[in-house]
Amino acid sequence: AIWSIVQKNSYPKTVGVAEPWYPLIGNGLLFLGQNDLKKFQNLEKIFSAAQEDLFRLYLGPKIIFFTTDVNMAQKIMTNPICMERPYMYDFFKLNEGLFAAKFHHWKGQRKALNPAFNMKILESFVPIFCNATKNMLQRLDAIPARETINIMEYLSRCTLEMTCATTFEFDVNDFPKVDELLDYMERFFYYGAKRMLKFQYHQDFIYRWTQDYREQTSVRKFLDAYGVQLYNNAHERYTKGLLTNDQTEDDNNEGFRKPQLFVNQIFTNTLRKFDREEIIHNIFTIVGAGTDTSATEVSYTLLQLAMYPGYQQKVYEEIMDIFPETEPHITPESLKRLQYTEMVLNECLRLYPVAPNLLRENTEDITLCGARIPKGSMFGISTYSIHRRKDIWGPDADRFDPERFSPKRSAGRHPFAFLTFSGGSRNCVGARYAMISMKIMLLYLLKRYRFKTKIREEDMRFRFEAVLRLDGGHLVQIEKRQ
Numbered sequence: 001a002i003w004s005i006v007q008k009n010s011y012p013k014t015v016g017v018a019e020p021w022y023p024l025i026g027n028g029l030l031f032l033g034q035n036d037l038k039k040f041q042n043l044e045k046i047f048s049a050a051q052e053d054l055f056r057l058y059l060g061p062k063i064i065f066f067t068t069d070v071n072m073a074q075k076i077m078t079n080p081i082c083m084e085r086p087y088m089y090d091f092f093k094l095n096e097g098l099f100a101a102k103f104h105h106w107k108g109q110r111k112a113l114n115p116a117f118n119m120k121i122l123e124s125f126v127p128i129f130c131n132a133t134k135n136m137l138q139r140l141d142a143i144p145a146r147e148t149i150n151i152m153e154y155l156s157r158c159t160l161e162m163t164c165a166t167t168f169e170f171d172v173n174d175f176p177k178v179d180e181l182l183d184y185m186e187r188f189f190y191y192g193a194k195r196m197l198k199f200q201y202h203q204d205f206i207y208r209w210t211q212d213y214r215e216q217t218s219v220r221k222f223l224d225a226y227g228v229q230l231y232n233n234a235h236e237r238y239t240k241g242l243l244t245n246d247q248t249e250d251d252n253n254e255g256f257r258k259p260q261l262f263v264n265q266i267f268t269n270t271l272r273k274f275d276r277e278e279i280i281h282n283i284f285t286i287v288g289a290g291t292d293t294s295a296t297e298v299s300y301t302l303l304q305l306a307m308y309p310g311y312q313q314k315v316y317e318e319i320m321d322i323f324p325e326t327e328p329h330i331t332p333e334s335l336k337r338l339q340y341t342e343m344v345l346n347e348c349l350r351l352y353p354v355a356p357n358l359l360r361e362n363t364e365d366i367t368l369c370g371a372r373i374p375k376g377s378m379f380g381i382s383t384y385s386i387h388r389r390k391d392i393w394g395p396d397a398d399r400f401d402p403e404r405f406s407p408k409r410s411a412g413r414h415p416f417a418f419l420t421f422s423g424g425s426r427n428c429v430g431a432r433y434a435m436i437s438m439k440i441m442l443l444y445l446l447k448r449y450r451f452k453t454k455i456r457e458e459d460m461r462f463r464f465e466a467v468l469r470l471d472g473g474h475l476v477q478i479e480k481r482q
């Protein structure tokens with residue numbers, strides 16, 4: 001107890017402390033015994049009350065130096081000595097993949113995999129995105145009129161189909177238990193995020209005795225068996241010379257490029273050799289990072305449009321104006337013309353950032369706000385709070401207003417004011433992939449249906465999970481357009 005008091009007072013006042021704070025447990029009372037809803041609310045209360053650019057949150061003896069300030073966020077996220085992933089990312093057990101990898105490991109991987117998300121490759125994915133969306137429409141068509149559905153369930157199945165098909169040419173519709181697979185993936189990430197806020201579970205030797213550990217392990221076993229099967233299959237194709245990195249156009253089909261699947265990129269990478277473990281972890285990373293995220297953001301967007309029929313009509317009119325055909329010709333270029341739709345999407349990405357908090361670690365001592373912070377410390381950037389700062393977004397920052405992203409109002413905005421895809425070189429590698437696929441989903445969905453909801457913006461409550469989860473789900477009714 002004495003040591004924790006000494007530790008608390010060893011920093012200057014410029015680096016505040018979240019309250020309530022107690023010796024030994026630090027800010028633990030904000031989370032101990034609280035449900036996921038309350039945990040989220042308590043964190044947000046602290047963040048919105050923060051006066052200092054940098055303040056400390058104590059999970060027991062562990063400190064996280066949090067910020068809700070854009071300049072501080074930029075300082076941390078662009079500093080090469082703050083690119084490390086803290087130990088908490090180990091809880092996801094994907095350390096050999098891009099998302100959770102330690103800095104020395106990550107650097108070479110990221111350089112080698114950046115080209116796997118270039119525009120030419122993304123363009124070759126467009127038919128896959130369209131097909132997955134059309135399959136979703138078929139499932140939605142079967143829903144009786146005026147029935148309330150959680151649209152997220154349909155969207156996550158659709159994005160799983162997209163990520164599996166673009167990662168390793170796997171059609172999830174051939175898999176007899178797709179819903180089980182989705183459920184397992186969601187649960188796997190859920191346990192990782194839950195463990196982050198349970199500091200008493202941070203030590204492996206304690207966690208190993210918990211029910212959560214047993215459940216996370218059984219979920220992982222299921223997913224691992226699956227990952228190994230996929231790896232073996234891809235490896236066999238690779239040894240037979242069937243995985244190539246060929247990006248030339250198909251002679252018989254003008255303008256058509258064979259989709260350059262992620263697995264091809266990784267097996268045939270000329271910049272770096274990936275071993276078996278790295279390939280399996282990266283496959284899980286891409287499918288994991290690309291499925292729930294895009295589905296969540298499109299769900300929030302549809303819900304928001306259902307709340308505001310005027311905005312929905314405006315997006316619909318833009319879509320019909322640019323893509324009036326039943327079978328529109330879609331390219332990343334033509335999607336760029338959906339400017340109002342993009343403003344709406346960005347506004348939803350601002351209000352509902354899928355990762356409400358980002359974490360980093362420093363590999364060398366650093367001085368911030370006059371305090372010397374030793375290497376190996378943890379930093380937290382609250383994107384959710386930055387996105388709702390009234391000094392940046394105006395007094396109505398909590399309100400949905402797509403005009404905030406008009407070119408005029410965006411001009412001069414701080415580059416770290418909008419962090420849904422994170423910032424600095426450890427940002428989201430799939431951001432363009434996500435934007436293209438999300439626009440395609442919105443395009444088809446809004447062309448076909450009108451969305452309605454009984455949910456009101458002020459009633460929305462969030463749960464602390466791996467992604468920003470809406471309590472009660474994204475409940476909407478769909479009405480087929482004539």
Ligand code: HEM
Pocket residue numbers: 098099100110163285286289290291293294297353354355358359419420421422423426427428429430431433434
């Ligand atoms: C709307 C959709 C998405 C959002 C909001 C989003 C957001 C993010 C964020 C915030 C991070 C950084 C986390 C951090 O700094 O700690 C991240 C990392 C990452 N994302 Fe995304 N993401 C989305 C879609 C995707 C998609 C579709 C893919 C792949 C197909 C993807 C792949 C990744 C990967 C591999 C990383 C780790 C990057 C690295 O550490 O180098 N994401 N994403």
